[in-house]
Amino acid sequence: MTRRHLVTGAASGIGAAIADLLHERGDELWLLVRTEERAHQLSPAFPNAEIVVADLTDPAGLEKTLYDAVLPTELDSVLHIAGVVDLSPVAEQSVEQIREQVDVNLISPMVLTRVLLPALRARQGLxxxxxxxxxxxxxxxxxxxxASKFGVRAFADSLRAEEAAHGIRVTTVYPSRTATPMQQKVHDQEGSDYDPSRWIQPDTVARSILHVIDLPSDASIPELTIRQGPSRP
Structure with a gap:
């Protein structure tokens, strides 16, 4: 049986790396991207994938988009990899900065998971x-x-307890700093030079995720922390 996965954040970084690995071995992919432009950019690399344009900054609109889209009735995994970051002290934060991070990193994964639970239950997915x-x-x-990441951690913990009876496994992955476009933005906001060779590579994290995806059904990895090797800063 061909395995099926839905991935957010597949346009770059860790999401692109895991999408490449799954595509190379012939798994079926549904890729969520924010804009039509990104959909056109991804299409040549994933000619057999279903690409769904859905804006994670708009959870209410996301829900409508998902119900209107042609989504799989069975899924082996939903991989929440998309994320946004915007550093600032509390005294200077705008509502828009807070809202975007909470919407993309917390609320949209909750909405997406709820919509796809029947498909996940059908295959006792991840x-x-x-x-x-x-x-x-x-x-x-x-x-x-x-705050958005503490929140999605709590969501994953609750979901794990709720869906165990349906055979659904839930894993939270905590990678240290990884060489992605988001990490470059963090360095820019911190005012520091960015050298991607100093950090964990996206493919390293992706291969760790692949191990979780392929774990036999008699075991589960609730949490996976990935730290930099001893030669890293």
């Missing part, structure tokens, strides 16, 4: 959330992002 070290510890200037 819900995987790529979180962050900020989902474990909140530092100065990271409050909105960390």
């Amino acid at each position: 819900v995987l959330v790529v979180n962050s070290g900020a989902g474990l510890t909140a530092h100065a200037d990271w409050s909105a992002y960390a």
